[in-house]
Amino acid sequence: MSAIGKRELxxxxxxxxxxxxxxGSVDDGKSTLIGRLLHDTRAIFEDQLAAVQRATWKRxxxxxxxxxxxxxxxxxxxxxxxxxxxxxxxxxxxxKFIIADTPGHExxxxxxxxxxxxxxxxxxxxDARKGVLTQTRRHTYIAHLLGVRHxxxxxxxxxxxxxDEAVFNRIRTEFLEFSQSLNLGEVRxxxxxxxxxxxxxxxxxxxxxxxxPTLLAALEVINVQKEAGLLPVRYPVxxxxxxxxxxxxxxxAGKLVSGVLSVGDELLVLPSNRTxxxxxxxxxxxxxDVAVAGDSVTVVxxxxxxxxxxxxxxxxxxxxxxLKSISARxxxxxxxxxxxxxxxxxxxTSRSVKAKIGTLVDRIDINTLQHEPxxxxxxxxxxxxxxxSLAQPLFVDAYDVNRETGSFILIDEASNHTVAxxxxxxxxxxx
Amino acid sequence: xxxxxxxxxxASKTLPxxxxxxxxxxxxxxxxxxxxxxxxxxxxxxxxxxxSIILLRLAEKAFRPARFPFPLLHIDTGHNFKEVIDFRDFxxxxxxxxxxxxxxxxxxxxGTVRLRSELESRNAAQSVTLLEAIGEFGFDAAIGGARRxxxxxxxxxxxxxxxxxxxxxxxxxxxxxxxSLYNTRVHKGEHMRVFPISNWTEMDVWQYIEREKLAVPDxxxxxxxxxxxxxxxxxxxxxxTPPLPGETIEEATVRFRTVxxxxxxxxxxxxAATPAEIIAETAVTTITERGATRMDDQTxxxxxxxxxxxxxx
Numbered sequence: 132m133s134a135i136g137k138r139e140l141x142x143x144x145x146x147x148x149x150x151x152x153x154x155g156s157v158d159d160g161k162s163t164l165i166g167r168l169l170h171d172t173r174a175i176f177e178d179q180l181a182a183v184q185r186a187t188w189k190r191x192x193x194x195x196x197x198x199x200x201x202x203x204x205x206x207x208x209x210x211x212x213x214x215x216x217x218x219x220x221x222x223x224x225x226x227k228f229i230i231a232d233t234p235g236h237e238x239x240x241x242x243x244x245x246x247x248x249x250x251x252x253x254x255x256x257x258d259a260r261k262g263v264l265t266q267t268r269r270h271t272y273i274a275h276l277l278g279v280r281h282x283x284x285x286x287x288x289x290x291x292x293x294x295d296e297a298v299f300n301r302i303r304t305e306f307l308e309f310s311q312s313l314n315l316g317e318v319r320x321x322x323x324x325x326x327x328x329x330x331x332x333x334x335x336x337x338x339x340x341x342x343x344p345t346l347l348a349a350l351e352v353i354n355v356q357k358e359a360g361l362l363p364v365r366y367p368v369x370x371x372x373x374x375x376x377x378x379x380x381x382x383x384a385g386k387l388v389s390g391v392l393s394v395g396d397e398l399l400v401l402p403s404n405r406t407x408x409x410x411x412x413x414x415x416x417x418x419x420d421v422a423v424a425g426d427s428v429t430v431v432x433x434x435x436x437x438x439x440x441x442x443x444x445x446x447x448x449x450x451x452x453x454l455k456s457i458s459a460r461x462x463x464x465x466x467x468x469x470x471x472x473x474x475x476x477x478x479x480t481s482r483s484v485k486a487k488i489g490t491l492v493d494r495i496d497i498n499t500l501q502h503e504p505x506x507x508x509x510x511x512x513x514x515x516x517x518x519x520s521l522a523q524p525l526f527v528d529a530y531d532v533n534r535e536t537g538s539f540i541l542i543d544e545a546s547n548h549t550v551a552x553x554x555x556x557x558x559x560x561x562x
Numbered sequence: 563x564x565x566x567x568x569x570x571x572x573a574s575k576t577l578p579x580x581x582x583x584x585x586x587x588x589x590x591x592x593x594x595x596x597x598x599x600x601x602x603x604x605x606x607x608x609x610x611x612x613x614s615i616i617l618l619r620l621a622e623k624a625f626r627p628a629r630f631p632f633p634l635l636h637i638d639t640g641h642n643f644k645e646v647i648d649f650r651d652f653x654x655x656x657x658x659x660x661x662x663x664x665x666x667x668x669x670x671x672x673g674t675v676r677l678r679s680e681l682e683s684r685n686a687a688q689s690v691t692l693l694e695a696i697g698e699f700g701f702d703a704a705i706g707g708a709r710r711x712x713x714x715x716x717x718x719x720x721x722x723x724x725x726x727x728x729x730x731x732x733x734x735x736x737x738x739x740x741x742s743l744y745n746t747r748v749h750k751g752e753h754m755r756v757f758p759i760s761n762w763t764e765m766d767v768w769q770y771i772e773r774e775k776l777a778v779p780d781x782x783x784x785x786x787x788x789x790x791x792x793x794x795x796x797x798x799x800x801x802x803t804p805p806l807p808g809e810t811i812e813e814a815t816v817r818f819r820t821v822x823x824x825x826x827x828x829x830x831x832x833x834a835a836t837p838a839e840i841i842a843e844t845a846v847t848t849i850t851e852r853g854a855t856r857m858d859d860q861t862x863x864x865x866x867x868x869x870x871x872x873x874x875x
Binding site: 177476552 | 581626710711733737748
């Protein structure tokens with residue numbers, strides 16, 4: 132256990148990166164919450180605050196508007212709206228955090244889907260005075276659809292309801308009633324006042340009846356590395372590393388997206404269906420005994436097999452499905468509506484194949500969560516179930532089991548735009 | 563120990579824990595390999611600055627024992643710190659990789675860059691030379707060391723960021739970017755800017771320099787330098803940035819947090835002489851990296867965004 136052991140010793144407390152999304156509108160205090168997290172973890176700088184102050188005055192407002200911290204584009208500041216997902220960073224001794232801050236109104240679905248795709252956790256903001264609203268359902272559904280494993284319901288503005296525990300309990304019950312059908316994983320409820328800072332980073336004084344962790348403490352202990360490590364090995368090959376004539380080194384560069392890979396492990400190679408064993412796991416000048424999910428390494432196999440970019444090395448005891456037609460939920464991202472005549476390039480892991488829509492099964496109304504009969508076309512922000520036929524097979528898992536091998540994007544062949552994103556569904560019996 | 567671990571489920575307790583630097587490093591390696599796998603003719607911007615030094619380390623980890631699948635390119639304004647240019651040449655030679663240099667002064671001779679005076683900042687003019695170089699070599703992707711925490715326009719930029727045939731960035735019409743599925747496709751004449759360290763902060767950069775024991779140009783560490791105090795910044799005294807009438811030259815102990823065109827880059831007062839000391843300072847600083855050091859970003863709320871739309875890094 133050469134290099135890894137040493138790394139572990141020098142970074143005992145550092146548990147990596149947690150990505151999360153905040154869902155809610157300005158009215159729910161979303162900007163205030165993000166501002167509070169950044170401020171209390173010392174991630175806002177004086178010159179940034181001064182710039183926000185100037186921009187606030189320029190808009191003719193008095194109160195400091197922290198949304199201006201993340202509204203980075205000229206058009207956003209001109210129009211006073213947020214156009215695009217912004218990424219913000221802060222760190223504690225335990226880990227680094229990446230916030231995807233998504234706009235609350237314009238093109239909401241498209242932006243929240245984008246932010247949620249890489250999020251480990253979602254903070255669903257509820258105004259304690261208003262309780263569960265349509266938008267709460269919408270945000271929760273999208274977080275669930277995109278496979279966000281950890282949902283934190285932040286019941287904010289508790290100071291405006293006299294920090295009343297009964298209000299908190301009533302909203303929690305309301306939320307659990309509607310979310311029952313979604314089969315969410317772990318849901319945590321935290322009462323807070325982002326404005327005063329209660330239960331965000333510090334416990335504060337207003338909520339003595341609440342015994343749980345603060346928001347930051349809850350975010351610090353979410354274990355993400357373990358989850359991907361428990362799944363079967365999936366190693367999409369990105370590149371073949373062959374330095375040339377002076378050596379016979381031949382390695383397969385890629386990222387282990389799930390599972391744990393050790394020297395000596397047997398691997399199945401797709402699509403060739405050959406098997407071999409791991410001879411070496413190379414990481415620059417180090418030889419590793421083991422790679423864990425998330426590691427970018429280079430794998431050397433015992434046998435010479437024809438392997439190229441887009442192939443996948445996987446656990447022979449639990450291989451992915453090899454499919455030339457797939458069912459998926461897609462979110463349409465383009466201003467041009469979907470027409471059945473469109474031809475696409477589908478990108479899945481390191482593999483790109485030609486694809487076309489087979490059938491449009493139904494459309495999901497994200498406000499009522501009802502499935503509607505198949506529409507003729509899809510417009511931007513629509514979420515629908517479709518079948519796709521593919522020119523070559525893909526090696527897939529269900530998205531709700533493995534995000535990395537269950538997701539894809541559709542690129543329009545003519546314009547090269549990313550027009551849709553998809554989450555693969557598999558029949559439960561086969562999974 | 564790992565040889566006996568048959569199923570991961572039994573192994574979860576003894577598995578190595580990955581730090582945030584491991585996570586960032588792996589993400590960046592993945593991005594570089596996607597670029598190498600999908601782009602026909604990429605290039606990496608290497609200036610000798612700390613962010614691009616990190617890119618080279620990541621490229622080693624992505625591609626060794628093979629050579630890099632791209633050359634290095636520096637757009638030289640002719641107004642760079644000598645220490646940084648020397649380091650640039652040294653590091654490229656040490657790695658055995660090909661370094662291309664294209665110079666703003668050549669664009670000035672061609673007449674494609676016209677400046678009002680010899681002392682005017684050539685920072686924005688780099689965009690012209692840069693796009694000329696991309697056209698000259700037919701590059702379809704250019705790797706840069708920009709980070710989202712540096713500047714608010716950059717906070718919204720994609721990892722694979724599309725540039726049209728005029729090299730322009732259209733921030734309002736960016737391609738959606740989800741999971742780690744990057745759309746790298748361009749038509750002829752268009753190109754991608756690729757930012758593998760988008761998610762790194764200044765702190766991450768110094769922690770990585772410390773962990774990997776990376777050499778950086780000396781001027782990143784504390785040294786004695788003649789400076790002038792001007793509008794809250796410490797302006798280094800050089801032939802390009804002489805004192806104005808009435809200004810007093812003083813000797814100060816400083817370091818550079820960023821290195822760029824001499825005419826617009828300022829040092830900060832500091833005695834930090836090692837990465838560990840810089841990390842300690844970075845942890846308590848109250849001013850952003852560019853806020854403390856760059857004259858060109860201060861002109862307006864959107865000066866970086868406007869430069870980027872014109873083809874800047």
